[in-house]
Structure formats: C-alpha cells, structure tokens
Amino acid sequence: MKTNLKFTAMIAFMFATVVGLAKEPKLSLLTEGQSKSLIVELDSENSKTLLKIIDENQNIIFSEKISASTYTKKFDLNELENGSYYIRLDDSLRTLIYPISVENKEVKILKRIENTKPVFRKKGSMLFLNLLNLDGTDVKIKVLDGNNRTLFSEVIENESIVTKAFNFETAHEDRYTVVVKDGENTYYENIVVN
Incomplete structure (x- = not known):
C-alpha cells in the first residue's frame, strides 16, 4: 500500500x-x-x-x-x-x-x-518537499532552528525525484528553515511554529 x-x-x-x-x-x-x-x-x-x-x-x-x-x-x-x-x-x-x-x-x-527549483507545500503542521533532479546530483537537506542549529540532515544520492515530508506538529515554538542544496544551487523555505 x-x-x-x-x-x-x-x-x-x-x-x-x-x-x-x-x-x-x-x-x-x-x-x-x-x-x-x-x-x-x-x-x-x-x-x-x-x-x-x-x-x-x-x-x-x-x-x-x-x-x-x-x-x-x-x-x-x-x-x-x-x-x-x-x-x-x-x-x-x-x-x-x-x-x-x-x-x-x-x-x-x-x-x-x-x-528546476524544489516545490514546497505547507498543509497544517506539515511541509512537503518535491524536487525534480534529472541530472541525479546529490541533494542535501537540512532543517535548522531559529538559532541555526541543525535538527535534521540527510543526503539523497542518485534519485531523480526527491520527495520528503516534515512534520512540525510536536515542534517547539520557533522559526525553522529547510535548506535544500542541489549541486551548486541552494534553496530555503521557512516555517513558523506558534
């Protein structure tokens, strides 16, 4: 399923x-x-x-x-x-x-x-990431808190389609940044938890 x-x-x-x-x-x-x-x-x-x-x-x-x-x-x-x-x-x-x-x-x-740029979609306390990575370069994903501390880090290798879901339902009140590095390009998406 x-x-x-x-x-x-x-x-x-x-x-x-x-x-x-x-x-x-x-x-x-x-x-x-x-x-x-x-x-x-x-x-x-x-x-x-x-x-x-x-x-x-x-x-x-x-x-x-x-x-x-x-x-x-x-x-x-x-x-x-x-x-x-x-x-x-x-x-x-x-x-x-x-x-x-x-x-x-x-x-x-x-x-x-x-x-191509990653597509971020917010739904409630969830953040969804989709990236079309046709050249198959390594994609580095990080989640940082408001103090720039790394809370999550992952390197995805040899994937032409990168999908990821982040659940901020139990996260502390803060401003979080999801960083996606695709080859030489870096993209940022912010999410605020109140």
Missing part, C-alpha cells in the same frame, strides 16, 4: 511539473541591418517571473518583475560592448539562463540552461 501511494505521489508530481513547464518562455533574436535587437517573449502560467540581463562581471544591466501571463519586450543591444551577457528568467518552478555573445554587430544565443 505504501509503495502504491508513493508511486502515485511521484506520478502526480511529475505530471504537475510537466504541466507547469509546458508553457515556457520563448527567446528570439532579431537583427535588422546595422541594429541588434533581442526580443523576449514570455507566455507562462506563472504570474511572477523575474527577468534580468547580466554582464560577464555579474552586474545587472536590466531587471524587471513580470506579473502578466504574456509579456513581450524588445531590447536594443547596439550600445552594449563586445562580450558575454546572460538573460535570466526566474519563476517559482525554475531558473532559465540564456548565455549570449555580443561581438561587433552580431548577437548569438549560445545555449539554454535550466535549473
């Missing part, structure tokens, strides 16, 4: 993730004669997306919070110096990074990098 329930939960998580990722941002490049333009089109179910353009020194050139489900913006790149830049789109489920190269009058999108 437990195996059946766990299998059903994993299938539901995968389905929800696939549906959530079905409408993804589109990035198209337009060059007309001597002008360099980049058009970002966003068509997403997520209503909160953060768009950034970052240079190779990690300086933010442009930043905008997008709350509409459809978004289109044209960027004039004529004033950019030659070099490497990044278009970064962050929403609640993932981070998309598009490295671009600007050389003379030519702009190229080099590749697409996608990092």
Whole structure:
C-alpha cells in the first residue's frame, strides 16, 4: 500500500511539473541591418517571473518583475560592448539562463540552461518537499532552528525525484528553515511554529 501511494505521489508530481513547464518562455533574436535587437517573449502560467540581463562581471544591466501571463519586450543591444551577457528568467518552478555573445554587430544565443527549483507545500503542521533532479546530483537537506542549529540532515544520492515530508506538529515554538542544496544551487523555505 505504501509503495502504491508513493508511486502515485511521484506520478502526480511529475505530471504537475510537466504541466507547469509546458508553457515556457520563448527567446528570439532579431537583427535588422546595422541594429541588434533581442526580443523576449514570455507566455507562462506563472504570474511572477523575474527577468534580468547580466554582464560577464555579474552586474545587472536590466531587471524587471513580470506579473502578466504574456509579456513581450524588445531590447536594443547596439550600445552594449563586445562580450558575454546572460538573460535570466526566474519563476517559482525554475531558473532559465540564456548565455549570449555580443561581438561587433552580431548577437548569438549560445545555449539554454535550466535549473528546476524544489516545490514546497505547507498543509497544517506539515511541509512537503518535491524536487525534480534529472541530472541525479546529490541533494542535501537540512532543517535548522531559529538559532541555526541543525535538527535534521540527510543526503539523497542518485534519485531523480526527491520527495520528503516534515512534520512540525510536536515542534517547539520557533522559526525553522529547510535548506535544500542541489549541486551548486541552494534553496530555503521557512516555517513558523506558534
């Protein structure tokens, strides 16, 4: 019965993730004669997306919070110096990074990098964690109390779907932080017990 329930939960998580990722941002490049333009089109179910353009020194050139489900913006790149830049789109489920190269009058999108984020769901005194870990990297999970003491620690190896449930029903009044480290990315979720 437990195996059946766990299998059903994993299938539901995968389905929800696939549906959530079905409408993804589109990035198209337009060059007309001597002008360099980049058009970002966003068509997403997520209503909160953060768009950034970052240079190779990690300086933010442009930043905008997008709350509409459809978004289109044209960027004039004529004033950019030659070099490497990044278009970064962050929403609640993932981070998309598009490295671009600007050389003379030519702009190229080099590749697409996608990092899925863990999904946290609170229900009463329970906190549920789901993470799609397709590259199979080790996932480190910790629970810290308000004084930064580690109450729980686990490393999950070679799992493509990481699911975990935390029960705070008998926990003392405090602010707890669940830390999930997936490769180079670290995510935090806070829960307050009153």
